[in-house]
Amino acid sequence: MVTIVRVPARLSLRTAKILLLVAPAGLVLSMVAGACFLGIDGRVQPLFHALRLVFGLTCLALLIDGRTQSTNVPERFDPLFHERERAERDRAFRNSHKLIIWTVFALCALVTAALRLGWWLPDVRGAIDITIGLAFVAMGLPAIILVRRDRSNFDED
Amino acid sequence: MDMIINPPLRLKLRTARLLTLVVLAAMPIGYLGGAIWPDQDGGAWLPFAVLRLIGLFAAVFLFVDVRNQLANASDAMLDERERAERDSAYRSSHYVIVGALFLAFLYTIPANLLGWWFPDRDGAIDLLSAFGITSLAMPGIILAWRERAEQE
Numbered sequence: 001m002v003t004i005v006r007v008p009a010r011l012s013l014r015t016a017k018i019l020l021l022v023a024p025a026g027l028v029l030s031m032v033a034g035a036c037f038l039g040i041d042g043r044v045q046p047l048f049h050a051l052r053l054v055f056g057l058t059c060l061a062l063l064i065d066g067r068t069q070s071t072n073v074p075e076r077f078d079p080l081f082h083e084r085e086r087a088e089r090d091r092a093f094r095n096s097h098k099l100i101i102w103t104v105f106a107l108c109a110l111v112t113a114a115l116r117l118g119w120w121l122p123d124v125r126g127a128i129d130i131t132i133g134l135a136f137v138a139m140g141l142p143a144i145i146l147v148r149r150d151r152s153n154f155d156e157d
Numbered sequence: 158m159d160m161i162i163n164p165p166l167r168l169k170l171r172t173a174r175l176l177t178l179v180v181l182a183a184m185p186i187g188y189l190g191g192a193i194w195p196d197q198d199g200g201a202w203l204p205f206a207v208l209r210l211i212g213l214f215a216a217v218f219l220f221v222d223v224r225n226q227l228a229n230a231s232d233a234m235l236d237e238r239e240r241a242e243r244d245s246a247y248r249s250s251h252y253v254i255v256g257a258l259f260l261a262f263l264y265t266i267p268a269n270l271l272g273w274w275f276p277d278r279d280g281a282i283d284l285l286s287a288f289g290i291t292s293l294a295m296p297g298i299i300l301a302w303r304e305r306a307e308q309e
Contacts, residue, residue: 075245090244093251097296100254104289111282124275128265135258142251 035126068143183212192280
């Protein structure tokens with residue numbers, strides 16, 4: 001059966017793969033850097049606000065891309081997808097779950113070590129910013145995994 | 158070669174569901190309560206510490222139960238129906254986890270403006286750990302609630 005979910009956009013595989021690596025990493029890094037290098041008044045510098053906006057909007061655009069639609073639609077639309085598409089999507093969800101859990105425990109370990117060893121830790125506002133960045137990435141993680149695993153030939157695009 | 162699931166524990170459906178409720182209630186109350194109302198030393202009050210322990214033990218029982226073993230089993234160990242149920246549980250689990258993260262984020266907006274409570278660093282680590290452990294058990298919890306009683 002052919003997938004007939006209507007998609008707002010469809011990027012080439014190469015573009016999607018590159019952007020799905022750069023945008024989430026950039027979003028989290030700009031959140032961390034913004035919390036780390038505060039301005040003189042103790043607020044986030046405008047440069048980091050701009051970077052967060054650019055990377056955040058790029059992430060949003062990627063999440064409405066056609067390649068990631070199978071991770072966004074409810075289960076009742078499952079019959080619209082190939083069995084192979086469904087299997088790949090489900091595997092992406094399983095791996096995404098594992099990655100999120102490992103990230104949470106790694107963060108716990110990192111913060112505990114930082115508290116004991118006196119490493120840098122963000123203030124409350126910075127911690128919230130970083131959490132928001134991670135939550136956005138977590139939301140799109142199945143889509144990121146799905147596209148990164150896509151083995152279609154680049155030339156076909 | 159097909160592999161067989163040999164779980165260390167096979168809880169009754171009713172027991173498993175009861176334990177899931179214990180985890181979902183004891184973990185947030187124990188960890189959140191301990192973070193909001195710390196004792197003089199900055200630790201958790203005894204009732205909250207007891208709740209945390211109860212939640213953790215319940216989570217351990219769920220981890221070794223057959224439902225969680227099903228959730229962690231490889232494709233070769235499951236038939237088509239079991240695979241579909243497991244995959245659906247992981248999808249739902251993903252939505253629950255991300256939803257919880259965004260709810261926490263939504264709380265921070267008025268909390269920041271109105272000066273509501275925020276955890277200190279030790280409290281944040283505790284809350285993050287509780288979130289991680291509950292999320293780890295989430296696919297098994299969903300499977301327990303989706304299982305039909307007659308399968309028992």
